[in-house]
Amino acid sequence: MKKLFMCFVLALGFIFVVSTAWAGGGGGPPKNMLKGVFVKVNKDRTADFKVDGTGEIKHLILSEHVDLEEIPLERKVLVSLITDEKTHEITNEVKSVSIMFMDLTPAKIIALLVVGLIGGLLSGFIGSGGAFVLTPSMMSLGAPGAVAVASNMCHKFPKAMVGAYKRWKYGQADIKLGLFMAATAIIGVQIGIQIQKYILNHWGNAGSNLYVSLMFVIVLVVVGIYVFLDAYKLAKGGKEAETTKIAKKLQSINLPPMIHFKTAGIKISAWFTIPVGIATGMLAATIAVGGFIGVPGLIYVIGASAMVASATELVIAFCMGMWGSIQWGLSGLIDIRLTLLILAASLIGVQLGALGTTYVKDYMIKIVMGSVMLIVAVSRGAKIPGYLADLGLRAPLDPSTASLLNSISFWALVAALGTAGIIISAAMIRGMLQARQGTN
């Protein structure tokens, strides 16, 4: 009966996700991009381009940034067009050309499998994560940015589905709470996209990058420190986590409709779950990791335990991931090879992470989450000086400093993933050994 109910709820969620994605409300790839093949490149720096899907031939002008000899004929490419700075309209001048499907060498395959495995482990344990390092990793291996984001999104929802199923079986995931949060998070995504568009129109690409990075750093540092300190106190005192004052207060306000979330053991007005869902969606639209606000929101505002919050986040990630994947798929930007290679390892990782939660105390999830958030904040913070220079708010960076900051940014992400992998594995092994000793 419980399984039948789960299938019914998932089917409803699926229909909802498909219909909203089909309605096409924003999200997805940038509008200044064309996908297709070059059929002819002329010496006067013009080219004929066959657009994918419609078959329309477009006449493009190749800007000085493009090397004529590096343009492949009859091979699928992504073309980025220049946007007019004054009118913000997209021109037919090509800014850059990138080959859509990178060649997969054994080294690249191994790199994708390793990142997938640890990303999955993190996801199964804290409910989100992995995405923040997978996209930059794919880009550094040679995938164009939009393809990396799309392929990562398409791997996120099946991984989250498997993780959510496992943690539902362990009695940790609250499906009803997850679906509620996902529905409101999708509204939050739309608001987030509108804010992004406004900033892009007024301050251009550099302004948008600066906004994203500042949001990243502020949210991650503030929430990360709070989560980390809370976990530290619990670990030191050896006490069980208590519901926060604000969550208790909100739960006591009888504002219809009051909803009972059985697994989470909470009865709260729907009006209080909505802002958390919207904030999750807005953050997802801005920094692509909504879980960094979703999980703490569920713990500290709604009053769920870290165990239930991180499991429920997987339900949200499944809905949002499927919605996003359909959108990216409509634009034809998913490289399924990359998606499947990451999935090969992350489906193992996510189940390991999920079962790992049954061996640890609640605060361990908070420790991993807080540490990851703070290290990721360092990564994004390293990008800020460059964006400030792009906006003319500080002197341009010299090439060696720029390259150093880029390295710091990338390696901090790798460090975040590595640290999380080590903490989770150590906690899990210790828990398993203790459980085994207990039975002997």
Add this chain to the structure above:
Amino acid sequence: MKKQKAKGPLAIKTLIFGALSGLLYYLVFSNEDWITTTYTMGGWHTIYPVGTALVFSFVHGAFASNLLSLLGIEAKSSH
């Protein structure tokens, strides 16, 4: 700890799902050109990547689950 499941049937299930998963991966990567072209046509073709990801999550997910159980890595029974 949970009572260990019978290893025999578990090994057979792991083998079946593993072989099926391997076959699916082989089919995708041996038809790489056709798949990458068709899957990125946009519009209703979105059903291909999304559907493929779902199929792999069931088959490969089941393989991974059985493999972990076969290796004795299972959730704590009190949960």
